[in-house]
Amino acid sequence: PEKTAKRRAKHLNVHEAGKSDCGVKSNLKSIPGVMTIRGCAYAGSKGVVWGPIKDMIHISHGPVGCGQYSWGSRRNYYVGTTGIDAFGTMQFTSDFQEKDIVFGGDKKLAKVIDEIQALFPLNRGITVQSECPIGLIGDDIEAVSRAKSKEYDGKTIVPVRCEGFRGVSQSLGHHIANDAVRDWVFDKITSEAELRFEPTPYDVAIIGDYNIGGDAWSSRILLEEMGLRVIAQWSGDGSLAELEATPKAKLNILHCYRSMNYISRHMEEKFGIP
Numbered sequence: 452p453e454k455t456a457k458r459r460a461k462h463l464n465v466h467e468a469g470k471s472d473c474g475v476k477s478n479l480k481s482i483p484g485v486m487t488i489r490g491c492a493y494a495g496s497k498g499v500v501w502g503p504i505k506d507m508i509h510i511s512h513g514p515v516g517c518g519q520y521s522w523g524s525r526r527n528y529y530v531g532t533t534g535i536d537a538f539g540t541m542q543f544t545s546d547f548q549e550k551d552i553v554f555g556g557d558k559k560l561a562k563v564i565d566e567i568q569a570l571f572p573l574n575r576g577i578t579v580q581s582e583c584p585i586g587l588i589g590d591d592i593e594a595v596s597r598a599k600s601k602e603y604d605g606k607t608i609v610p611v612r613c614e615g616f617r618g619v620s621q622s623l624g625h626h627i628a629n630d631a632v633r634d635w636v637f638d639k640i641t642s643e644a645e646l647r648f649e650p651t652p653y654d655v656a657i658i659g660d661y662n663i664g665g666d667a668w669s670s671r672i673l674l675e676e677m678g679l680r681v682i683a684q685w686s687g688d689g690s691l692a693e694l695e696a697t698p699k700a701k702l703n704i705l706h707c708y709r710s711m712n713y714i715s716r717h718m719e720e721k722f723g724i725p
Contacts, residue, residue, distance in 0.1 A: 491615030493517055495624020496551055496569050496631075497580040503527035503686040504694070505537040508567055511544040512592065513582025517615070518544035529688040535573055543567065547584055556590050564599045564608065568598060575691040576607035578631075583659075585616035599602065605614040607691060609635040622709060629714040636694050637721075639692030648696050654682045656700040658715055662687025674704070678692045685711060698722045 466473035492499065493511075498521045501509050511518030522542040531537025547556055547565050562575060577599075579592045592610040600608040611631045613624050655674060660667040667687040674681055682700055683693035695705075703715050703724050718724045 464638050466678075469575070489619070490624070491617040491626060492523060492613045492618035492619035492621070492624035493580060493582055495618070495626075495710070496520060496611050496613035496628035497521055498525060498625075499621060499661065500581065500628035500686055501578050501631075502576075503529070504689050504691060505529040505531050505539050506690045506692075507607075508541075508543055508574045508576075508579060509572060509578045509580055509657045510563060510567075510592075511542070511582065512547075512579050513545065513584050514547045514589050515544050517582045518542050525661065526596055526664055527687050528662050528668070531634030534571065538571070538574065546721055547582075552584055553586060556585065557592075557595050560590070560592065560595050561599060564595070566705075568603060576609065578609040578611055579612050580611050581654075586612065586616065589722075600701060607636065607639070625710040625721060626713050629711065631696060632714055633717055636691070637698060637717075638702070640698070642697050648699055650699050650703065651680055653679045655702045655704055656680045656683040656685065656693075656697045657681055658685045658703045658705045659709075659711035660687055661707075670706070685714075 461476040464473040464475050497509055497511060501507070502521070502525070504661075509564060511521065519542070523720070527539055529539050531539075533540055534565065538688055543563070545551075545556060545559050554702055566575065569614075578595060579589075581592055585592065592612075596608040596610040599679065602608050609631050611628060613627045617623055652658055657670055657674070660670060662668065662684065667684050670685065671681045683689065683697045685694070686695070698718060698721075703718060705711060707716050
């Protein structure tokens with residue numbers, strides 16, 4: 452289209468001898484709703500931080516496109532039986548339609564959570580990864596999450612306000628996802644969960660390794676051969692129980708600073724974990 456061609460013309464140019472550069476425009480903000488090679492806040496939360504947590508189900512809450520676009524694009528390897536105790540290669544979406552935009556999607560989200568509980572009763576928890584329309588129409592995903600958590604005996608259900616328009620790259624999505632772990636997992640750890648965990652002086656957590664092709668497994672083997680005990684991987688091949696156990700670690704080993712510095716800093720300040 453002529454309008455698009457005019458905008459895209461800025462991205463390709465010929466370098467002429469004697470000039471310092473070729474005048475190409477780059478590093479421009481993505482336009483919400485327009486597919487780009489760059490991620491958004493939703494991609495940073497759903498695709499990077501939360502998505503690899505294998506025993507939780509992650510709902511792409513909004514139109515089907517974002518969920519489809521984010522499905523299977525990263526090979527976060529995990530051990531488990533798909534559909535039983537691992538859901539990383541499955542895609543769950545509330546499939547928003549025009550009527551949901553007009554009348555709101557809270558009831559639809561509640562129905563999706565009920566269906567998930569019926570079809571996959573062994574899931575350890577659920578996250579709601581909100582897409583752009585959810586923030587635009589003001590759906591109260593927190594209220595739905597609280598109500599359903601209470602209905603299902605305190606199940607961990609995490610609303611994540613990661614609408615794509617909040618950030619034009621994945622980075623803000625990492626931050627939002629980290630804050631959701633802090634507020635909806637760490638702040639709700641029960642004494643029962645603490646009793647299940649028996650600490651040792653050599654407990655460490657691998658933070659910010661997404662097991663792309665199995666690299667977190669390699670790191671884990673090396674650390675354990677050194678005599679350390681890896682109690683959590685964030686978040687490749689990770690689990691909700693590992694998230695809950697991490698505040699008991701003696702050291703956080705940070706791999707991807709960009710995506711996990713927020714939660715690591717929080718754990719250092721609140722739990723004294725270097």
